[in-house]
Amino acid sequence: MFRSGRAISSFLKRNGAPNGPRRAATAPPGPPAVHPPYRRFASTAAGRSSSGVFGSLPTKVRHLPLWRSMSTTTSVPLQSKEGLKLLVTGGPQAQKWVGIWLFGSAAWVFSMVILGGATRLTRSGLSMTDWKFTGGLPPLSDEEWLLEFEKYKQSPEFKRVNRGMSIEDFKFIYWMEYGHRMWGRALGIMFALPFSYFLRKGYITLRLGLKLSGLFALGAGQGLIGWWMVKSGLEEPPSEYAQPRVSPYRLAAHLTSAFAIYCGLFWTALSVVMPEPPAESVAWVRGAAKVKRLALPLSLLVGVTAISGAFVAGNDAGHAFNTFPKMGDTWIPDDIFEMKPLMRNFFENTSLVQLDHRILATATLVTIGTLWWSTRKLDIHPAVRSLIGSTVGMVALQVTLGVSTLLSYVPVSLGTAHQAGALTLLTLMLLLNHTVRKPSPSLLKSLPQIVKQTT
Numbered sequence: 001m002f003r004s005g006r007a008i009s010s011f012l013k014r015n016g017a018p019n020g021p022r023r024a025a026t027a028p029p030g031p032p033a034v035h036p037p038y039r040r041f042a043s044t045a046a047g048r049s050s051s052g053v054f055g056s057l058p059t060k061v062r063h064l065p066l067w068r069s070m071s072t073t074t075s076v077p078l079q080s081k082e083g084l085k086l087l088v089t090g091g092p093q094a095q096k097w098v099g100i101w102l103f104g105s106a107a108w109v110f111s112m113v114i115l116g117g118a119t120r121l122t123r124s125g126l127s128m129t130d131w132k133f134t135g136g137l138p139p140l141s142d143e144e145w146l147l148e149f150e151k152y153k154q155s156p157e158f159k160r161v162n163r164g165m166s167i168e169d170f171k172f173i174y175w176m177e178y179g180h181r182m183w184g185r186a187l188g189i190m191f192a193l194p195f196s197y198f199l200r201k202g203y204i205t206l207r208l209g210l211k212l213s214g215l216f217a218l219g220a221g222q223g224l225i226g227w228w229m230v231k232s233g234l235e236e237p238p239s240e241y242a243q244p245r246v247s248p249y250r251l252a253a254h255l256t257s258a259f260a261i262y263c264g265l266f267w268t269a270l271s272v273v274m275p276e277p278p279a280e281s282v283a284w285v286r287g288a289a290k291v292k293r294l295a296l297p298l299s300l301l302v303g304v305t306a307i308s309g310a311f312v313a314g315n316d317a318g319h320a321f322n323t324f325p326k327m328g329d330t331w332i333p334d335d336i337f338e339m340k341p342l343m344r345n346f347f348e349n350t351s352l353v354q355l356d357h358r359i360l361a362t363a364t365l366v367t368i369g370t371l372w373w374s375t376r377k378l379d380i381h382p383a384v385r386s387l388i389g390s391t392v393g394m395v396a397l398q399v400t401l402g403v404s405t406l407l408s409y410v411p412v413s414l415g416t417a418h419q420a421g422a423l424t425l426l427t428l429m430l431l432l433n434h435t436v437r438k439p440s441p442s443l444l445k446s447l448p449q450i451v452k453q454t455t
Contacts, residue, residue, distance in 0.1 A: 086205070086275055098198055105187070108190065109258065116255075120251075156233075215264045225250070229250035232247035245316065248314025249347065250314075262423065277436065278435060288380060298371060308357045315353050333352075336355060369392060371391075398425050
């Protein structure tokens, strides 16, 4: 990607300190502030005054819409203060473009997860029986298509599931898998080229460069994990009555890795465009600290629930017990611990895997509802309150999608929407945790105890 590893090192070292040669531009002096001065964020809306996260409140405090009150789309600091370590140097414009690039990369990963879910639900993932790291051209002639089809005919899936498949049907599942793989490779190029450019411009600090390098390496490894997963589905099943499918462990590893890359990109993008959390008073900071104590474990619960969904998919557990709230005629099936050793049941037993996912989903719904209830009268920033409300609505929608998918025997549309809902809910939890983090010491010292309200 670059001329040499030494060149990369020199770029990163040159920008290792946030307050190095390239400093963020200092805001011109303005009218006297009502409260002690602290960081303001720029707004790209032409002709409007900056009223971002850290601007003074209007004369009468009111709850603003989430994105308007946070101004994350263009919230770039105009000056560097003590205790705040910026991830991007070069001023507001550099910060803006790096943020756009990172948010775009995160959105690309999001689309990869959705496309991957659709590929799995259409049973297209095993259509390509070989893998190259750099990829290659698809079949372009009838002879090449016949050759690929003959390779697929040797796979267990064709012999046991798709024996009567026509070449036209094969082309559909092949294009699904080919598109998923090439979309991932295109993401690598789309990430690497701007990364190289921003390094050359000197915008990337050492800390940010190390984070992004780690995410890039994880993304490159994701392709290997994907093939490792697919390869397990090309092996003969242990029983002659079993349908060939990928290992649930490898599927969960593939999905977890994708979620980790997405979370890393999204969190880093937020940190670039919003280096300070929304804070107008010490009281709001204290309220945010109370929310944070609840939000962090809730985020872990959301993540564990999503991973349990990967085991549901890997075991085809969504096609069993298509009733709700009971599982068939009982609340708890009799065979949930029939495998030996005991731990296998939590990952391979269809009954227990689905029961676990139901319990975790219900616990997520209840605990996020509890978060909303416990913070109703808490003195917190309007953006935080709006985020909590949005998260409650999203978890309710996600549970509804999950139940609908189960009762409908997992159609492609609902199954894909349910997977997208899981990542959307995780996105909201990331945004909530980022918004309630502790401000820098310089900002904290300058805040009033409470926000003054005038009529």
